Amino acid sequence: MLESIFNETIKTSVSLESCLICIAVSIILGGVISFTHKLTTKTTPNFLLTLTVLPVLVQVVIFLVNGNLGTAFAVAGAFSLIRFRSMPGNSKEIVSVFWAMAVGLGLGMGYVLYTVLITVIVAIVVIVMSKIANKTQDVSERKLKILIPENLDYEEVFDDIFKKYTNKAELLKVKTTNMGSMYELVYIVSIKEKLKQKSFLDEIRCRNGNMLVSLERQEVSEVEL
Secondary structure, eight states: OOOOSSOTTOTTOOOHHHHHHHHHHHHHHHHHHHHHHHHHSOOOHHHHHHHHHHHHHHHHHHHHTTTOHHHHHHHHHHHHHHHHHHSOOBHHHHHHHHHHHHHHHHHHTTOHHHHHHHHHHHHHHHHHHHHHHHHHSOTTEEEEEEEEETTSOTTTTTHHHHHHHEEEEEEEEEEEETTTTEEEEEEEEEEOTTOOHHHHHHHHHHHTTSOOEEEEEOOGGGOBO
16 A cells, blocks of 8 residues: 555656656645645745745655665755755754655655655644644743843843743843944743733833833744754
């Protein structure tokens, strides 16, 4: 049932019908991967297009190496290197890229039913786990960005405000800006219930000299691998 549709004894001879079947299935499964990724995380149209086309490209590579699996893996690995060198990806993007490559590899070897089965299983797992993760995520968590002058000690200057308004305040990143005359602080904060965010921000503004303060929702998809 899960056998390859290609002739195992003659890898260099692939019928046009079998080739077209694999290409069609590659496009369909690429669309499934793209749809699943869009459903579970924020992304861009260009990346969705990449996920749709990538299985076909990997499949073509497998065809061209005439069934030499070792060479196929080496060449297909180049696709992931191109992706990783282009921009830093988060964990979900990396999973989707390898998923698309695995689909292309399976179809390039002719295992159509097996690849379809695995794609359906992975899609269900990804969607279910994303739903669970969204439910367990602390919806009160926010990303807080504060700009302060360089002469202000950022390590303890906001501790009393955080103790009053938040259940948790974790400093994620510190960087200099404006020719080194200012610091930009990035926190993850969990604001206490029934407390007004405006009062929280107003007290920070009074402490940092009415410089830039921003509070935004923390997205899981923003976390890079």
